Structures are given as C-alpha cells and as structure tokens.
Amino acid sequence: MRVTILGASSGIGRPAHTTSFLLGNSTLIDCGTGVGTLDVAQLLQIERVLLSHSHLDHCGFLPLLADVHAGHAGPGVTVYSQQETLDALKQHLFNGVIWPDYTVTPSAESPYVRLKAIEVGDTIGLPDGMATALPAQHSIPAVGWLVEGDWRALAFSGDTGPCPAFWQWIAQVPSLSDVLCEITYDDDHLPQARRYGHLAPSLLAPLLDPLPPAVHLWVSHLDPGEEPRMMQHIRDILPPHLLVEQLKVGVTIEL
Secondary structure, eight states: OEEEEEEOBSSOBTTBOBSEEEETTTEEEOOOGGGGGSOHHHHHHOOEEEOOOOOHHHHTTHHHHHHHHHHTTOOOEEEEEOHHHHHHHHHHTSSSSSSOOTTSSSOSSSOSEEEEEOOTTOEEEETTEEEEEEEOOOSSSOEEEEEEOSSOEEEEOOSOSOOHHHHHHHHTOTTEEEEEEEOOOOGGGHHHHHHHTOOOHHHHGGGOTTSOTTOEEEEEOBOTTOHHHHHHHHHHHSOTTSEEEEOOTTOEEEO
C-alpha cells in the first residue's frame, strides 16, 4: 500500500495544504485542502474517508468531494468517524444551508455520503490492509489511525495533546515503521498547546520512550512559513537518536 501525502499543514499558503493522506487509490485519511490537488478521475476512485475529527482543516473538502461524485454519477464515499464527529458534519456541513445535504441525496437509502460511526479499537478493511481507530486527546472528540499493510504499519496521531494510550498502543505493533505526529506549538506556547489539545516538543518527548528505535517520526500540522524554525526547535528537544523529518506534500510511504 502506498501512502501519499496530499497535505500535512495546519493552514494554507503555497505550497502548504491541510491534512489529507491518500492510501492506495481509494481511501483518504482526513479530507483537508490537499484533496483539491487530485484530478476528477482520482476523486471518483475515492470510496472511503477515515476522519480524525470535525475541525475544518481536516474535513473541509468533504462537501466538494461529495459534489464531484454527485456531478459525475460516482459511487459516493463512506465516512468513518466517531458519532460526535458525524453529528457535527450533519449539523454544520451537510445541512442543506451552506451545501447540499449529500447524506440524503439523491436518496436517504443511497446517498453520496454515507456516515458510519466507529469507536476506538474498531477496524476497517482496506483493499490492501486494514485501519484501526486509535485514542486521541484533542479539544473535541477525535481519533488517530493505525494503518497496516502487507509488510509495515503506519500510525497517525491526528490532532492531539499528550495521549499515552496512543503511544502505548502503537508500541505493541511489531510492523510499525512510521509515525505521523502533529506538533503544532513550540515550547514557548505550552499553555496554548494544553488548552487547545495539541502537542509541543517537550510534551511529546516523554511519550516516545516505548517506540522501537528504528521508527521514522514524521512531523505534521506545522504553521505554513514556520517550518524551518519549528523543525530545528523540535530536533533540539526530541531524543537525538530518533529519525525526525517534516511531513511534506508529495512524500510517499510504502506499507
């Protein structure tokens, strides 16, 4: 399974796009602005979206993705997330006010957007592997994701503050090779990180001890324009033996 990074930033501003990862050809983790870089044929291949939470930088292109399927007689997409997240989508995105309600269009029995509630620990089959919802600690209900391919596994933290359960879970995955982890704030803004449910380097560092030494840590959710400063700050604080790299548009990871 090839994982292609379409977006991994906390905001926009060329070349940055917000969070969206393409698994193979038919699955998205989150649906931020990076989805807009795909052509129509690629968008019509997307069958499912594994959604971490309902903040706009992670779900904002769902209505437009649904519109492509509606406009081209596509099969539509199934969105997997917690019930609280799905309720937020219904109330704020697919409500017939700011966009057509594709959760009941063209019919309630066969809509272009199918909402499927999951809980932490639930597993979803993929064409080339499986995905499992993992715990997260954000300012609103949220999950991370574990994606397991034939040979390797990748974990995505989603937006989260310190969540020991996430790191303990993935440390038990023998095939774990890559972790995509948000670090939104520097250590000068620890109160904001704690308040809004995000990570800063010193909040993350003590959680990394259980990880196998060969795991590749990819940093996501940086502010556009702040990446060089933040990556140097992160490397100064995280353990020096870790392979730490910024997650960028166009990166591919083979599982």
